[in-house]
Amino acid sequence: MADPFKPRAPFAPWDRRQLPGLFDVEETARRVGNYKWAEMKLFEALGGWVATVPELDVKMRLGTHCYHHAWHAELWHKRLPELREMNPDRLTQPANDTLVEFVAALTEPEAPDQTIEKLVGVYRVFIPHFISAYTFHMNNTSEITDAPTIRTLKLALIDEFDDWRDGEMMLQSLIDTPEEVDRAAAHQARLEKLIVAAGGIAGPGSIGGN
């Protein structure tokens, strides 16, 4: 056995984590507050839609995914005080007014024959924007100082990818005709324009640039 008292490097050769990161504490808290707000709006919408969709398999998936996003909101809620925000509600805000408009448009469909629109909004627009914003944050924050945020991002991303796949599978099984393809595309375009105008779920700079 190697000598247990022989000095070793504090970082093992395979541990390449770096100190620098793009976000300071304040900016991280702002983003986390935006994430929490967006996850809340998503789980509320999913919960509300359960009663409005006639397709039994979709109904059950929406109920399951509702909890996933509620759990993400809870994780972000718990992270805020660790980022010096002792009143989490203060930062639980939309990134801007356009994102509020986006959520209003997302939650507009109610009729039982609008399952395609409901699923398109969540799985082809909102969740892909969560995936991109979370991935950008995870890859650009300090791997050492902000490790707790990275852990939450990784856990949330597992759900986001799984839910996106579920949603896309449901959509492909529901879209049968060219007209339905057009419906899905038109609704996606309408919502995508709004979220692009908002800059993403954390506003401009959600995935860098700007």
Added chain:
Amino acid sequence: MRKFFPVDSLARDSRFNQITMRQSQADPRTVLVGTDAKQRPNSNRLTPQRPDASDRARGLMHGIFVGEIQALEGAGRTCFDFETGAGDSTDNVPFALKLDMARQAWDEARHVEISVKLSEWMGTEIGQYAENTVLFEAACSTDPVLRLAGVNRALEGLAIDVFTTMKEFGDIAGDPYLEFCEDWMLADEVTHVKMGSDWLRRITENDPERRKKALEFQSVVDKIFSFGGTRSDSDESPIGLARRFRELAGFSDDEVEDIATVSLAALEERKAFAARARADAVDQFSAS
């Protein structure tokens, strides 16, 4: 999407047939209405020895299945219908309560999955029995505290009784698959009832009037969910009162006694209703 979704708009595929509580209670195939008192068995409790045990168990499982769908829908609506706030008025609920409702939505979605598979196992098709929508009606209140009282304490409390009965049925009938699944669902339901009890106490801590109103609503729903005597301590009821699991879920001894009294009263009312229905039928037949 509007806030507060009406029960008659619940979305279902073409296999489902929805009926009201009144239609359900007037169903001539039910034991209390359709059979002469002298021919009724001494016990209506669901046991494998009953000649109609197979159909009764399948019917009950289908009832669980549609009940779980409505419980899922109700929990989901509570996530959406109210703003997030301190819970000090009827238009808002605390963030943590919404998280509990989302958790419940996931649990109920699993229960739908479980009951679909159990129904298949028992040889039942979706829609083979009617869907009574009274469960979702209790989730339509505009006061979230009333929803907690009506759904989490009354409805989920009934679920504790039903799952206990089905678990015992699975045990006696030698069906470990049924017993295993019912036991898992029972664990979740105890959690949901406790959730409702805890939130009811916390939200109405400084509002005794609101608490009183909620408990009165719960009592009404308990009576309705006794399904005219379907659930009570009496052997005349197919479903028993699961006292031990109710204690685990946070019901006090007094509360369990109150439910037992209400359930027995519902049974007696139902029997009186059945006697009147029979008498009316005889009169109509004699007159024709």
